[in-house]
């Protein structure tokens with residue numbers, strides 16, 4: 160706060176230093192890079208300094224994101240925790256340097272159709288490493304969250320999520336995921352494929368029932384049109400695609416793909432729910448209250464369908 164106050168009260172004018180060179184140094188030091196605002200009276204009268212790298216505006220019952228934050232090109236850390244923010248504007252995705260975003264204890268889930276467009280921002284999707292959305296009454300997460308291609312830490316505790324998008328498995332950098340105190344019925348098996356190191360899924364319901372068994376026991380239809388075959392080739396080879404080079408429907412098909420238990424893309428939403436134990440995810444450090452949880456499995460081929468049946472039988476043997 161010292162830096163902040165010296166900025167807004169323009170203390171440099173009071174400087175009694177008469178040496179020109181020392182004035183230059185002072186001027187450089189005064190440019191604030193960190194600002195904490197816990198009270199309305201602490202907002203700078205001249206607006207937020209453009210030199211800010213860290214900004215904390217917490218506990219003020221803010222209902223929306225201030226527009227002047229959008230022009231802070233050097234901002235790497237932004238905390239707006241403990242406010243009442245209901246939406247993030249799409250332009251937020253253009254912040255060029257943002258690495259850590261803390262939005263815990265806000266109201267993003269109050270809007271039944273929250274606009275997650277900011278996640279697709281060409282800048283934020285490249286730079287964001289930490290995202291904290293705890294305590295937002297969120298019922299759902301968008302599949303597009305995988306666009307955060309450098310995300311390392313994702314915190315979703317204390318929401319009302321009953322599922323997670325399998326697209327999380329497409330974030331190869333994701334290492335820490337915390338989804339404690341939600342209503343999760345299952346987690347996507349795809350989390351096994353993204354290099355996750357730490358997973359907190361404590362205090363969730365987890366359905367005790369396995370579902371999708373009607374398909375499991377009978378013929379599983381694998382639909383492979385030419386479009387699907389081409390789309391799989393694009394995804395498997397990690398070819399870049401964008402709305403300016405592909406029709407919108409194809410971009411949506413590619414964006415919304417799921418991940419098979421083998422790690423390959425799946426282009427439909429048919430899935431099976433399987434009861435499992437954490438030893439099947441042995442590379443991940445778990446925080447788990449119950450001794451079992453359920454996973455959502457997508458299947459890409461008859462071969463993987465067979466594998467699914469084998470590991471299911473394997474688990475049954477383990478559990479007896």
Ligand SMILES: [Zn+2]
Pocket residue numbers: 419420421422423458459460463
């Ligand atoms: Zn597969």
